[in-house]
Amino acid sequence: MCGIAGVFAVGGTLPFGGGVVESMCRQIVHRGPDDQGVYRDASAQIGMRRLSIIDVGGGHQPIHNEDESIQVVFNGEIYNFQELRRELEARGHRFYTHSDTECIVHAYEEYGDACFSHLRGMFAIAIVDKARQRLVLGRDRLGKKPLYYSLLPGGVLAFASELKCLFEVPGFSPRISHRATLDYFVLGYVPAPASIYEGVHKLLPAHSLTVERGQIRTQCYWQPQFEPKLQGDEATLKRQLLEQIEEAVRVRLVSDVPFGAFLSGGLDSSVVAALMARNLSQPVKTFSIGFEEERFNELPAARAVARHIGAEHHEFVVEADAVEAMRDLVWYFDEPFGDSSALPTHLVSKMAVGHVKMVLSGDGGDELFAGYERYRKYQTLLDLRSRSLGLAGVGLRALSAVLPGAAGVRLGRIGQRIVQDFPDDYLSGVAICNRDDLALVLKPELAQLDPFASVRHHFLDGDAQGLDRILRGDMATYLSDDIMVKVDRMTMANSLEARAPLLDHKLLEFSARLPQDMKLRGGTGKYLFKQVARELLPAEVLDKPKQGFAIPVAHWLRHELRERMTDTLTSSSFRQRGLFDSAGVERCMSRHRPAATTTANCSGCC
Incomplete structure (x- = not known):
């Protein structure tokens, strides 16, 4: 590396x-x-x-x-x-x-x-x-x-x-x-x-x-192919998938220096760590990070996996003063980057490099096997559109006008999405800002531009259909420009190499051709992947809700980061850039001050 x-x-x-x-x-x-x-x-x-x-x-x-x-x-x-x-x-x-x-x-x-x-x-x-x-x-x-x-x-x-x-x-x-x-x-x-x-x-x-x-x-020189679909019953495809994942892990165990694994407690990193343990003669060194805030803490699940596979486990609990590390992140990323999980990735990398020089991670499982909640929600949106003959959009927007607070905002946004064409109806559900948010914080000449012009074609090109169109688009955008950027910059900031077996291109070529109901079935994502995981992991990990590698950023903006946020967004250099509506930024910022009544009224920019 x-x-x-x-x-x-x-x-x-x-x-x-x-x-x-x-x-x-x-x-x-x-x-x-x-x-x-x-x-x-x-x-x-x-x-x-x-x-x-x-x-x-x-x-x-x-x-x-x-x-x-x-x-x-x-x-x-x-x-x-x-x-x-x-x-x-x-x-x-x-x-x-x-x-x-x-x-x-x-x-x-x-x-x-x-x-x-x-x-x-x-x-x-x-x-x-x-x-x-x-x-x-x-x-x-x-x-x-x-x-x-x-x-x-x-x-x-x-x-x-x-x-x-x-x-x-x-x-x-x-x-x-x-x-x-x-x-x-x-x-x-x-x-x-x-x-x-x-x-x-x-x-x-x-x-x-x-x-x-x-x-x-x-x-x-390469593109993923989603057709023709693989043939075979569920048992056959499950066996083939396990073989593909294990081989992807095995080829990444070649190293002349000590190595270990990131273990978040989630399904993907747990499967990778379990397969490492199955292919090594010594205990796997695993590294986990958690938070004092319970809803952001996955350490108990990580410990359960570590015990199950006999790992040499290391963990670290992030405290409030860890936000000081965010100053370093700006230098390592070089350009704006809004994924808050960069901070825990930086901290777990910093911990791991005290023991190893290379780690395996579980990145990629959600994109390959449809694990994100947004895929299920988008399917629900399509079902609602179909059952209402396209009239639900009008009704939801009318209802949003009379409902106060967050409920009205959510209904209004669902109503807007229902009447949009693909892929805007999907992209508007994963975007962090909508047009109203952009109009609030940006100058009009920027806010009026087509918000999805740079990425729309990734969801329309190629041979993929249905769910596969979304997976293909997310691989070409969110995976490569967010997830991969985060992992590369934060591990390299600490002189640590990270390898991602679930993003092996041979495994991807196999997973792309899996029937779609082997990925998303009955509202459950990662269907076949979870069947593979049942052979490797304890039940408490398999059945727990998906959390994601999140941090309590809203709390920090109201407390530990409040002064830095205010100083940055009210500085003369910020105003002189000519990109932002200063009054709109102030309104958005005010929603993160302790005097604000609730976060429920914040729009996407917050």
Whole structure:
């Protein structure tokens, strides 16, 4: 696990001297505290910071081919590297390390730009091909590892694992994107390929970018296929699913350093930890975090799983002063990020790195197997629309006008959703702000923009139908731009590698083709996954309600964070940005002051 950075002359020669890539790498030492390596010539500078996991002593990057004409830096892990190495050696390639990085070098020699489709893992890769005067960038299928890029004045393409690196490149001049600002307020994150800055892009998951002969092009090398559906009875599909999950866990247990598992107490991380225990000869080291507020605390469930699998368990209870860590989070994320579970992820990573250098996590189970409550609620919305012949929207909006408080607000929003077309009827249910909220806090020229223009196409493209359309859209948006960003930044902030077996692309290809009633059945999500879990976990974990990795943010905004919130949102720099309606922000902020009567009247912006 590492961080990478570099600059490449689109026109042939860099307009500045050496040292730029070293400055870029200094910004991401937290991603790789063990080592630094650079390669430079007249047209390219590439570098990396390394967190040594595989071939600790011999995997220094950049890695090159036999005649050193191809240079590679790489962030991530390739889980099939041993199999791929044997295949490439049989074709005549000679290796000088035992690292997974070198497989990328020779796979590029053998397969060209198609090399990425041969890799099973998580990765952001930069390849300099000196003989052909070309740069190739590639990103893994689900966007587990980040990669930003920008074409700067003078024909320089700059790229890096984190946005902050680009500030070290001569000619980089950041400008806040109004569209990205709106997207953040609607979704809680900035969806790819945009970033918060104009002209700075995220390479999309499952895409490569090539610079050659003055031209820049991107292409997609993989897409999930939801058809044709798998055949077989429930028992057969259950057995096959267990085999797929266990194999995804097993290939991620290759490591030359100590490792463990995040254990939230939820179903996904518990299944991963249980399968780790089944495939290891020593106890699994597990790490959990909880809160003093009971409704946010999953520690009892995590302890039950740890006892059941015989884990060496570690836990930490978050206290109020933990909100001080939020100042650090701003620096690590680089752009607006609204997922409050970033804080507990940061804290559990900080705890884990005192014992291990790599962990497995349970991320991805909700998107693969329809575990979120919003999927059930959307199905209820569709049923209501069908039973009322489309007239429920009018009735609910009329009723909302006479009902006071939160009940009226909720009915009004349901009424609005019923009359919307897909996917807006789904997206408006998961958005954190609606049009009224946007009009309250943003300037009119932003608030009036189409709120879902940046993500709508992800729910309409491809072969998926019904529930699968939503799962596919969420994988392309919420999963890659929220969940994966959170896990990457917060683990890397603590120099900890995180691997997600449930997001193995082979497992995803299997789960995508499961019949939809094996995912959502009778209002129960993760139907088949839960049948698998029953073979691995204690009953008290299987039957408990889903909580999610949440924090008591509303309480903190009224107490520990109140002063910081007020200082930030009333500052002159905040007003001078020209993006916000100061009076509307003040009204929204006032709802989080202790004098407010109830949170029930807060709209989505709160």
